[in-house]
Amino acid sequence: MVKQFSIFLENKPGRLSNLIDLFERNQIRVLAMGIAEAGNYGIVRCILDAPEKAAEALRNANTAVNLVEVLIIDMEDLHNAVKVLGEKGINVDYAYTMDLGRIVIKVDDESKAKNALSEAGIKTY
Amino acid sequence: MSIQAYSMGKKEIKEVQSRKLKEVVARVYENSPFYRRRLKEAGIDITNFRPEDIRKIPFTTKTDLRDNYPLGLISVDKSKIVRMHASSGTTGNPTVVAYTKRDIDAWAELNKRCLEVCGVTSDDVVQVAYGYGLFTGGLGLHYGAERLGSKVIPASTGNTKRQLKLMKDLGTTVLACTPSYALFLSESAKEEGIDPKKDLKLRVGVLGAEPWSESTRKVLEEEFVQSAHDIYGMSELNGPGVAIECRKKNGLHVWEDHYFVEIIDPNTGEVLEPGEKGEMVVTTLEKEGMPLLRYRTRDITILDDEVCECGMAHARIKKILGRTDDMLKIRGICIFPSQIEEVISGFEGLTPFYQLVVDRDGPLDRLLVKVEVSENFKSDRLTEIVDLQKRLEEELRDVLSISAAVELTEPRTLPRSEGKAQRIIDLRKI
Numbered sequence: 196m197v198k199q200f201s202i203f204l205e206n207k208p209g210r211l212s213n214l215i216d217l218f219e220r221n222q223i224r225v226l227a228m229g230i231a232e233a234g235n236y237g238i239v240r241c242i243l244d245a246p247e248k249a250a251e252a253l254r255n256a257n258t259a260v261n262l263v264e265v266l267i268i269d270m271e272d273l274h275n276a277v278k279v280l281g282e283k284g285i286n287v288d289y290a291y292t293m294d295l296g297r298i299v300i301k302v303d304d305e306s307k308a309k310n311a312l313s314e315a316g317i318k319t320y
Numbered sequence: 321m322s323i324q325a326y327s328m329g330k331k332e333i334k335e336v337q338s339r340k341l342k343e344v345v346a347r348v349y350e351n352s353p354f355y356r357r358r359l360k361e362a363g364i365d366i367t368n369f370r371p372e373d374i375r376k377i378p379f380t381t382k383t384d385l386r387d388n389y390p391l392g393l394i395s396v397d398k399s400k401i402v403r404m405h406a407s408s409g410t411t412g413n414p415t416v417v418a419y420t421k422r423d424i425d426a427w428a429e430l431n432k433r434c435l436e437v438c439g440v441t442s443d444d445v446v447q448v449a450y451g452y453g454l455f456t457g458g459l460g461l462h463y464g465a466e467r468l469g470s471k472v473i474p475a476s477t478g479n480t481k482r483q484l485k486l487m488k489d490l491g492t493t494v495l496a497c498t499p500s501y502a503l504f505l506s507e508s509a510k511e512e513g514i515d516p517k518k519d520l521k522l523r524v525g526v527l528g529a530e531p532w533s534e535s536t537r538k539v540l541e542e543e544f545v546q547s548a549h550d551i552y553g554m555s556e557l558n559g560p561g562v563a564i565e566c567r568k569k570n571g572l573h574v575w576e577d578h579y580f581v582e583i584i585d586p587n588t589g590e591v592l593e594p595g596e597k598g599e600m601v602v603t604t605l606e607k608e609g610m611p612l613l614r615y616r617t618r619d620i621t622i623l624d625d626e627v628c629e630c631g632m633a634h635a636r637i638k639k640i641l642g643r644t645d646d647m648l649k650i651r652g653i654c655i656f657p658s659q660i661e662e663v664i665s666g667f668e669g670l671t672p673f674y675q676l677v678v679d680r681d682g683p684l685d686r687l688l689v690k691v692e693v694s695e696n697f698k699s700d701r702l703t704e705i706v707d708l709q710k711r712l713e714e715e716l717r718d719v720l721s722i723s724a725a726v727e728l729t730e731p732r733t734l735p736r737s738e739g740k741a742q743r744i745i746d747l748r749k750i
Binding site: 203204212232233238240257263 | 361518694695696699705730
């Protein structure tokens with residue numbers, strides 16, 4: 196299971212740049228990123244290559260950040276994966292693509308989803 | 321003297337007040353040309369003055385102080401004045417207040433009483449982080465703590481890192497400052513790697529000079545100081561030490577042997593009953609240098625004349641709801657920042673810092689409430705955040721009777737203050 200960073204940001208020019216700057220300064224690589232916005236604010240969701248360092252850097256910068264467990268699967272398994280999840284009554288809350296032909300999925304029951312996918316022979320990261 | 325003040329019963333207080341009211345009216349009539357003229361014009365009979373005649377005396381206002389700048393309202397010979405304090409005077413002449421030696425002494429005594437009511441003793445280390453200087457907060461609490469025999473640290477305002485270092489190294493047990501500065505100190509402590517629970521010994525907070533809410537108390541008592549008490553005063557009434565919250569924290573006891581309190585309707589001037597909300601009007605009973613009759617404080621509160629569970633009979637005022645000058649009139653409706661603070665406090669993941677921006681859209685006033693999220697804000701589900709914003713807006717509409725837009729801002733983005741917080745930005749052009 197992978198930890199995703201969910202960061203609250205105001206929806207204003209320069210805010211995202213500040214955030215990415217912070218990652219750069221701390222040599223943290225962004226592996227995947229999605230943004231959801233609502234009016235004057237939004238949530239930046241991302242997968243980072245150095246989670247512990249990132250958590251510390253974000254805390255020091257007084258960011259409102261939550262860590263959330265997500266699943267990562269290969270894009271080629273997408274069709275099968277959502278079918279299995281749907282059959283088991285597991286909901287996909289949101290998803291966004293990632294480098295290396297992968298996709299990040301947030302479901303409402305991570306451990307159940309992980310078991311279901313593994314039983315169906317689908318690789319998760 | 322103190323023990324006597326704490327144990328006074330209702331009857332005794334009323335008797336003392338009746339006697340002192342008559343005395344102060346006679347004194348200002350004798351010594352202040354300003355009041356002699358006022359009292360004559362109002363047809364007040366000085367020789368047969370009865371306590372209920374107080375209601376016939378015209379109010380004294382801040383404008384009277386300004387119009388008689390600098391010392392037109394003193395009631396003693398100038399040679400007896402030993403101290404003068406002054407307000408900032410951003411909107412014209414400052415208001416000057418003058419003390420005799422006896423006034424300074426009484427002021428020290430009242431602040432000592434306030435500290436004692438909060439449970440402060442001679443063993444305590446009292447850090448006074450109110451401004452020292454023309455502002456009365458610093459010196460008032462300083463005198464009180466010194467008279468009590470506590471160890472006083474006259475830190476004054478500012479230099480937050482040093483404040484925290486003093487607190488830690490000198491073992492401060494009592495902190496006296498504005499509530500907004502206490503919040504800022506609490507937040508800064510964490511940044512400095514200081515855990516207030518482990519590294520500091522703050523027992524009592526004596527917090528005043530601006531209105532603050534139960535939610536601020538909750539935050540401060542959970543994170544910073546064991547017991548946070550509201551203290552009330554203003555330079556026109558000596559400074560801090562007019563009223564204090566006891567351990568029951570159910571209103572602030574006014575030292576009624578020094579101050580006679582009335583609550584009035586700010587629009588009509590009519591005196592209201594205990595339990596009714598209005599502007600507090602105070603007559604000073606002991607002040608010698610510059611006594612004031614029926615001074616309009618512009619603070620909005622409610623009087624409770626029942627004997628408190630703590631045993632003291634001195635009447636209580638509710639925590640100040642706001643000032644008549646802080647009162648925002650939006651679309652004809654009166655709004656106090658404290659009402660907004662109470663609403664915000666009911667939600668998790670938000671800080672006590674907020675800002676109100678009033679603007680005009682054509683003929684219509686618009687209120688924007690900027691609310692800062694904390695680092696613990698739940699920030700993954702957009703629907704939850706949108707829902708929180710909606711609930712905030714709904715609750716504000718219920719409480720204020722007008723609609724307000726809520727804008728959520730990132731942690732540490734709204735201004736902090738070391739003195740009184742600036743929370744209102746009014747962009748309306750008249």
